[in-house]
Amino acid sequence: MNLERFMEYAGRLKRIKRAGWMIRGVPEPETVAEHTYRAALLGYILAKMQGANAEKVMIMLLIHDLAESIIGDIIPEAEQYLNKEEAEKSAMEHILTNLDEDISKELMDLYLEFMEGATLEAQIARKADKMEMSFQAREYARMGFRIDEEMKSYL
Secondary structure, eight states: OOHHHHHHHHHHTTTOBOHHHHTTTOSSOOBHHHHHHHHHHHHHHHHHHHTSOHHHHHHHHHHTTTTHHHHOOOOGGGGGGSOHHHHHHHHHHHHHTTSOHHHHHHHHHHHHHHHHTOSHHHHHHHHHHHHHHHHHHHHHHHTTOOOOHHHHTTO
8 A cells, every 4th residue: 555655646636727717717726626625515515415425425526536636637628539537547546556455446436436427426426516616617707707608507
């Protein structure tokens, strides 16, 4: 187990800016870590409100963007040129090799559950991920940043 290496990957998320906001002219957008924190908090609350497993939802959200510490924050326009899902899964597998096998398997299973979106917890986590982005879009709009048509879909 190499906990320090695992935490280095997680720490990178504190320095990776959300690329979608950058290309829309937000000069100092939130980081992936900042998005993750608020999405996890929101997911916990939504899960409690719906009687779902809140801890599971929160963990899904804490790890859902961890692969971006290797592949970066890929904007939707770029997805037509690469297989983001495959790249993220591969990066996730690599990152998780730094943990004990049982922890690695548990986190990978939760990551895959989140990606598939079939369970109530995964659906809540995915909704929280999008809702957090919506909250952020509204905050940027109130700060005076221009809202383009794609951003309006998040409002």
